[in-house]
Amino acid sequence: MTDEPPPVIWARLSSQGRGPARTLDYRAITTAAIALADEDGVDAVSMRKVAGRMDHSPMSLYRHIGSKEDLTELMYDAVLGELDLTGIPSGSWRADVARLAGEMRRLHHAHPWIVRFGHRPSLGPNARRFLETGLACVDGLGLDIDGMLDLLSTALQFTRGFVVQELGEVEAQRRTGLDFAGYQRHTGPFITQLLQEGGLPYLRRLVLEAEDLPDPDVVFERRLGMVLDGLAAGIGRRG
Amino acid sequence: MTDEPPPVIWARLSSQGRGPARTLDYRAITTAAIALADEDGVDAVSMRKVAGRMDHSPMSLYRHIGSKEDLTELMYDAVLGELDLTGIPSGSWRADVARLAGEMRRLHHAHPWIVRFGHRPSLGPNARRFLETGLACVDGLGLDIDGMLDLLSTALQFTRGFVVQELGEVEAQRRTGLDFAGYQRHTGPFITQLLQEGGLPYLRRLVLEAEDLPDPDVVFERRLGMVLDGLAAGIGRRG
DNA sequence: TCTAGTCGCGTACGCTGTATACGTCTAACT
DNA sequence: AGTTAGACGTATACAGCGTACGCGACTAGA
Missing domain, CATH: 1.10.10.60 (Homeodomain-like)
Known part of the structure; x- marks a missing residue:
């Protein structure tokens, strides 16, 4: 006993x-x-x-x-049960992995609190379904199971990191009860002061030159695209 | 007022x-x-x-x-002040970004609790230093500030996602007070039961075919390498 | 019919973050 | 030099938390 x-x-x-x-x-x-x-x-x-x-x-x-x-x-x-996995695997691993990543991101926007809970490894029914579908998307490329896991996990881990940062800003606004403009008014004076003190050339460039209100969807797709490019190159080399 | x-x-x-x-x-x-x-x-x-x-x-x-x-x-x-940023930027953006990612990962292993705190955007002195150093590493490649941010953020966001998952398993073991073997004994029977029920072909392949105790450092470097490949291709296209 | 075991719940304990009010000390002003 | 505004550390207190424990009510299996 x-x-x-x-x-x-x-x-x-x-x-x-x-x-x-x-x-x-x-x-x-x-x-x-x-x-x-x-x-x-x-x-x-x-x-x-x-x-x-x-x-x-x-x-x-x-x-x-x-x-x-x-x-x-x-x-x-x-x-996780709210993930829409219909129609995948579709035959195109790249489209499918992008779909999975997008679905994951969508889920985090629908339930921002999951970034605080989702740290644990999970074996629930929906996690199982997601794993099965995900690995099915990267099967048949000539990769062994470890290579398949690399492909899927890398894309999803990037997605998770992206979303954590994205939601960090959203949540910071929600907690302080400010909209984006109010949030800028909140941090603006401090940033101005920092820039006046000098020594932060790149922060200065960010404030002056960066796109003002970049569409987060566009940024996500662009960066995810680069990640997928890297994964595609990896398949060519290993598959 | x-x-x-x-x-x-x-x-x-x-x-x-x-x-x-x-x-x-x-x-x-x-x-x-x-x-x-x-x-x-x-x-x-x-x-x-x-x-x-x-x-x-x-x-x-x-x-x-x-x-x-x-x-x-x-x-x-x-x-963040514990990050060792000596010697960067070194002139090789790829080596530098890999260094930054590795340092970030090392920091999370030294203080696993930061995955629970680091969701907020931060403007502290060490966050500023990290941002400046990071952007300096991806300067001079012919990218505008948004492109530079894509390069740096994508690598770091992947790193964050990787580390969150990695530490999720570590923390799950710490909380239950079990080592890895004990943790396997803990979840093993349930997984066996799931596999006997059938319908989870990829979970079965993971259990049977996946490398038993993959070195997490190796997995991280391999996946980070793929991400950096994708980013390099992006530079060629945009820079 | 009996009973082992599950149901929902009331009470209670130790813990948490922090509002408020207090005397004490000292830099800055008269 | 004397006064005072304000920062210091602290004691008390309150509302909220997770949950251990023990209760009577209930019912499926023996």
Whole structure:
């Protein structure tokens, strides 16, 4: 009888046994928590508030999920289910990987809070589906499984980094309750002061020469395109 | 007299005026908080524990920093100061960007908690230094400032995404208190069960065919190399 | 019919960030 | 030189958090 840690959450989701009929289950809890996070931000997700939204007591949730950390994993996998993977693999690995990356980015915009939760490796049903579809897109190119993983992961890791930065700015605005103009008014004086002090030639060039309001979609597609170029070259060399 | 939000934290760091001599300052607080995060994990960083480590009362910290959120920003910028940027720019943009990416990755391994804090855009002194050095590395290639930013950001965004995933696994092990073998014993039965159920051909191939314990340094360098290939092609086209 | 085990919940504990009010100290002003 | 405005560190307090524990109500399997 070793003191094992509890098994992976996905193996622990119980089904109805004896006892009173359930008025609650982990799916409903997850849905409520996601709605709360979407509406009021991730910091508003507390066991008490989630329970309150379902007209239940806080402790009732613990009959269905082991901990708040489990709940975040359920939330993450649940939103992965919103990925639209229809029509892929299509036969063109490059188009498919771009689709996957775009879908991932879209998902982060729909649920900005996942950048705070998605650090953990996940084995949920939707993560599994995503992995299967993703690897199917890069199959048949003459690569072994490690090469396929390189292709897919590199594109998605770039996407993740891009989105983290993108949402960092969005969230900073949301938290301070400012729109973009207000945010600029907020940081502007400080940047002006920095530039007057000198010694920051590239910050100066950024302020003076950089495109004013670059379309983030365009920037993403452009950079993703460069990443995919590099991956394509890698296939030629290894495949 | 509009009700402005407080200015950027970096413009708010006070200097000694009248009143008793200080026994505390934001630098010392930041150092203590970083030590705490390094030793006991990011969740152990509380105002009370940071204060306790310095033999002060919790509220004394608020004379020097505005909020805990400010403290995290100070912590993030402080560790950016540990980046070793000597010898760059060296003249080879590709070597330099690879160095920057490697340094960033090294920093995340030294302070894994920064993946939880580094979402915000930062204007601290070390972030400024990093930006200046980074853009200097991609100057002189015939690119405008937006092209330079594409080059640098794409590589660093990939790095960030890579490291987030890498550390997600490390942290998952740390939290559960398991080493890699224990972690495999933890998830193994569930994965076995999934494979027996069938329908996950690529997960099966990953388990059966993928390299067992790939050296993460090698994987990182390989993928970063592909990204840099793509960026190089982009220079040829635009520069 | 009995009972083991699940259901939802009330209470309680230790922790968190931080608002507020306090006496103390000192640089700057009269 | 005397006064004072304001920064210093701190004690107290409050609302909110995750969740351990124990309760009566309920019901599927023995």
